[in-house]
Amino acid sequence: MAEIKAPVFPESVADGTIVEWHVTEGQQVNRDDLLAEIETDKVVLEVVAPDNGVVTRIVKQVDDTVLSDELIAEFEAGASASAEDAPAVDPDQPAAPVQPKQATDGGEPVQASAESDHKDQSPAVRKAAKESGVDPKNVEGSGRGGRVTKTDMSNPTLKADSSITSDSGRPVAEAVGERTEKRVPMTRLRKTIANRLLAASQETAMLTTFNEVNMKPLMDMRTKYKDQFEKRHGTRLGFMSLFVKAATEALKRYPAVNASLDGDDIVYHGYYDIGVAVSSNRGLVVPVLRDTDRMSMADVEAKIREFGGKAQEGKLGLEDMVGGTFTISNGGVFGSLMSTPILNPPQTAILGMHAINDRPMAVNGEVKILPMMYLALSYDHRMIDGKEAVQFLVTLKELVEDPTMLLLDL
Missing domain, CATH: 2.40.50.100 (RNA polymerase II/Efflux pump adaptor protein, barrel-sandwich hybrid domain)
Structure with missing residues (x-):
């Protein structure tokens, strides 16, 4: 045994x-x-x-x-x-049809379609149903023939005559005309995220400084070399890789931003492990890029795409998540113009990237329309002085606006 x-x-x-x-x-x-x-x-x-x-x-x-x-x-x-564990089958009788499952709601049986529970549900839909507690048969499907898709489950539109029950049989939503409510328990991961964010806001002296960066040089570089880059390295060229490399260089110049607090001790890290916030169906997760000072831009792009795929499939391992000396969060992919990112303890700083918008800017006495992005650096004021935080963010801005500085080590 x-x-x-x-x-x-x-x-x-x-x-x-x-x-x-x-x-x-x-x-x-x-x-x-x-x-x-x-x-x-x-x-x-x-x-x-x-x-x-x-x-x-x-x-x-x-x-x-x-x-x-x-x-x-x-x-x-x-x-x-064991044969005893298998149901007896009479060879002279036709196979019995699959019977619908039954759930109870206040002691009364509620029929659930076996076809809906099995045949018409993909693994992703069944997984989403378990996480949310919403039965797919009560969700309006947008797929072929009314089939419920994973997208439908992520933002469900409930049928008007539905009385939604969880797996335990307890009602989690009730329809009243077109007005519905849904009550589902938090997942363990969501509880942890909530507790960590609350602790970060209550237990740190968090402050945020802002700056803006002209993205035109980086966008021009990407337009010029993206095809060659993908052909050579087998991965697309995005903006995140240059921000990771620029942040790594800025961290080298301002070690306090790469440090962490352990009780009354300050731990200065001699390596650069940058966490990249990734959205998943279970919540926000932060897989870590290890030794970013030794990674090429192609390595960074490939690893970030790998993390993104794993996050959506729920395949991120503990080894992907542990550690990290600094974090980058890109709310711009969802359209955020400006935000104040919350620290990821025990780290003492986090960079927030945002949406790129065309804005009129004064350049050498002339008004030009430029693609601009707001950057936000939240930091623990107990560890990092305002001067260091501002200089770190200005250095990052300069490196992004002139990527050749990274190549020339300037």
């Missing part, structure tokens, strides 16, 4: 929660089949079968808290599912 244990969590992760079992006791599985999902305060981890065999006992149930390397199930390698 083998043991199936939770993954080994890093020191920064205390425990996790079983959010779903994909198998039942006595079920036969193949090697690397998905058995369970464990949600931590950073990512969702998958537990897979170590070999071909049978899951003989499930020790930890859904919503149970598990510790690092804790036993969650027992497994018998090489075994086959």
